[in-house]
Amino acid sequence: MNDQPRRGISRKGLDAAFEADETLKSNLLLESELLRATGRHIEAAQKHAQAAPIEERLTTICLDKGLLEKAWVHWYSAVGCWARAGNYHTAVTVGEALLARPDLPARLRQHVENYLGTLRTRLEQWTAEPLSTAHERANGASTPTVIRDENTGETYLKVPIPEPDLVEPALKAVGMAMEGLRK
Amino acid sequence: MEGPTGEFQLENIAHQHGIAAEIFIPCVIERLGVGGASESSLTVRLVGIPGREDCERHLRLWWLPASATTLPLGIQENTVTEWAALGVACVVIDLYGGLRVRDVGTTGDRFDFWVIDGERDFGLEVSGTISAEVEARRREKVRQLLSNPHGLDGYVVVARFATRQVVFSHHRFTEGQQ
Numbered sequence: 001m002n003d004q005p006r007r008g009i010s011r012k013g014l015d016a017a018f019e020a021d022e023t024l025k026s027n028l029l030l031e032s033e034l035l036r037a038t039g040r041h042i043e044a045a046q047k048h049a050q051a052a053p054i055e056e057r058l059t060t061i062c063l064d065k066g067l068l069e070k071a072w073v074h075w076y077s078a079v080g081c082w083a084r085a086g087n088y089h090t091a092v093t094v095g096e097a098l099l100a101r102p103d104l105p106a107r108l109r110q111h112v113e114n115y116l117g118t119l120r121t122r123l124e125q126w127t128a129e130p131l132s133t134a135h136e137r138a139n140g141a142s143t144p145t146v147i148r149d150e151n152t153g154e155t156y157l158k159v160p161i162p163e164p165d166l167v168e169p170a171l172k173a174v175g176m177a178m179e180g181l182r183k
Numbered sequence: 184m185e186g187p188t189g190e191f192q193l194e195n196i197a198h199q200h201g202i203a204a205e206i207f208i209p210c211v212i213e214r215l216g217v218g219g220a221s222e223s224s225l226t227v228r229l230v231g232i233p234g235r236e237d238c239e240r241h242l243r244l245w246w247l248p249a250s251a252t253t254l255p256l257g258i259q260e261n262t263v264t265e266w267a268a269l270g271v272a273c274v275v276i277d278l279y280g281g282l283r284v285r286d287v288g289t290t291g292d293r294f295d296f297w298v299i300d301g302e303r304d305f306g307l308e309v310s311g312t313i314s315a316e317v318e319a320r321r322r323e324k325v326r327q328l329l330s331n332p333h334g335l336d337g338y339v340v341v342a343r344f345a346t347r348q349v350v351f352s353h354h355r356f357t358e359g360q361q
Contacts, residue, residue, distance in 0.1 A: 012302070
């Protein structure tokens with residue numbers, strides 16, 4: 001029979017109000033999973049945005065009570081909630097504040113650093129791209145690409161163009177201009 | 184190995200945990216209530232559960248016909264299976280482990296739920312499958328659980344619905360084992 005002490009996280013001194021907040025936050029996360037499972041991603045993100053400040057509040061309570069291990073759990077979860085809400089900037093900021101704690105255990109520190117690395121990459125990708133480009137891509141526009149002819153080995157620049165009705169008059173005008181230059 | 188038979192009303196998971204576990208009930212019924220049945224018999228294997236000998240138990244799980252509601256539109260089959268396993272886990276951890284689900288695990292925790300024994304929090308990783316091999320799935324889930332960043336002990340529940348098998352096990356975290 002397995003009767004050795006188990007390694008868990010103490011919740012000594014946490015009251016019913018704390019548990020009520022834990023339940024509220026947990027149910028927001030469950031609702032978010034349900035929404036995500038049915039393809040309602042924006043609403044799912046909103047649930048995480050509601051859960052994140054609750055996690056921050058739970059973190060503060062645990063820190064005040066000296067329950068450091070439990071505080072790290074809620075703090076790290078707050079980072080994840082902000083990220084899943086799509087708010088990478090706040091997620092990174094909250095995560096960096098966690099890493100600034102000198103008493104954060106090494107194992108958890110490593111996980112948080114790895115996770116923040118991923119979030120910083122996402123944030124950079126999002127902010128590096130002009131919104132107009134993202135909008136065009138979302139609406140089906142594509143960027144020029146280089147293609148190679150399999151028979152000749154020659155390369156070409158493939159440029160996406162609008163519908164023929166729109167582009168043909170412009171091509172005719174360019175052709176006429178070129179003719180004019182030759183004369 | 185034969186063992187004692189227990190029984191549990193599925194709807195009780197809605198009241199015995201710190202989360203809205205009732206959302207898993209329709210998924211459990213979808214996977215276990217074949218042909219409109221309102222009960223199912225499960226074989227539950229207990230492994231390393233503190234205070235218990237390793238053994239097999241037979242569990243009669245039953246529910247009210249009114250609980251067999253329509254699943255949300257667009258929900259995928261693998262999600263139904265996973266949530267059915269989460270519902271079954273809510274039953275077995277209470278019945279055989281004296282545990283309650285207290286919180287939902289989030290990004291980075293490496294497990295699905297936080298469970299409490301009254302004083303302390305532990306991790307709980309759950310997995311459901313229709314017909315995949317249980318032990319291989321359990322080993323995979325144990326590795327995942329024990330890679331948690333908090334260095335915690337925890338539990339794993341794996342449910343195989345084709346054969347009505349459930350394994351509920353406890354695992355100790357050891358530094359450097361991952």
